Amino acid sequence: MAGASRQILDMNAFDSGADGLPDDPLLRRRMRNFGAASVLFYSRPIEMVSAKGAWMEDAAGIRYLDFYNNVPSVGHSHPRVVAAVQAQIGQLNVNSRYLHSLTETYLDRLRATLPGGDWNVVLGCSGSEANDIALRAAARWTGGTGFIVTETAYHGNTAAVIEESPAALKRGAPPAHVVAVPAPSAKTYGKDIAGGFAQAVEGAIEALAARGHAVAALIADSIFSSDGVFADPSGFLGPAVDAVRAAGGIFVADEVQPGFGRTGRMWGFERHGLSPDIVTMGKPMGNGYPISGMATRPEILSKFCEDIGYFNTFGGTPVAAAAGLSVLDVIAEEGLTENADRMGGYLLDEIQSLASADPRLGDVRGAGLFIGIDLVSDKDGTPDPAAAKSLINALRDRRVLIGAAGQLGHTLKVRPPLCLTEAEATFFVDALRAALRSMTAPTPQAG
């Protein structure tokens, strides 16, 4: 291993200790207001003022191509979403304890995107809330108390879900009822990723049992975003899910990142030929308007509701429904799932061809508009997080915003809006080539 594992929020973050506190009044106010919980991108944080499509503009008028943010997924400030939210908030915005046809129209449309059979949807405001209720419903349905996650997973910030999010741990290990297995990479499992990953999950089921916890669920982000983006071979999740079900547990597909077209399909789990027991969704669901959902089978939700009622003041308001419905409309009418597939394929080819000529770029992989690029220090693929950090900053200087993922933070996360044009994709490839050229000094060995 080439260094200590990194906490996800530390990646490419401003650090007033290491970076100093520049003489910037806004930054000083920020630090006073947010205190220790402040997390800002870049050692020289950027003040943003506006955004449109795939571009953001800062206070100095500099425009940046957004290759990081997967929330405004149909494009920043999309006129259709803006108009839908504005019209509805001017008419009625109230909690879901009144009937409203827009909310039902939205949920009818959303449910129709899920695999066959009946679904109910619980609406909330954040991915964390969706996963929180998913884990509780899984435990209630199965009678189990154990959860299986991947080693660098992030599923949210509530008291329950943070325990299933090893990527957020600054120290220590997950609690006894959670077992983390290595992410499904070829590096860990070799050629048989499906078999190796299933075996690791079987081992986790046994480890949980030995600690007195029957497995309740395997929860996985179906493209393993924070683990470093692992998409192939499609179908590799199947045997692991079978193993969990055979042991009495269920499968929760966390679609907070891969959902809503990003992988070139509506849902990331579709690439695995799976029908999950629970699907959680958030981030791009309202293109920036806070809306999330937990979809499950009616019998699972009924069992959960026998003990506990669920109500969410801001979940499922008519305004949330207007935002969500306009996102579904835009995805369909602008062909964004197909665009993710097409532009993702173009980017993957271009980046792979850069990587074949540059030993600092290792494995390049992904699906649709979600691509991971490993930065490495040798031909054995030794992770080089320092090079990833330099490249992120060199790209910022070339007007491209991008982030890192992976256990060590050495994987560049290519994740632009789904409305990306070919000219914008080419802008990125040119910037990447120029940024690599600018990093002529040998990259220090991580560790």
Ligand code: PMP
């Ligand atoms: N699941 C995944 C896969 C995520 O990436 C995130 C957020 N990064 C969450 C859940 C939590 O979502 P939220 O921040 O909206 O609570």
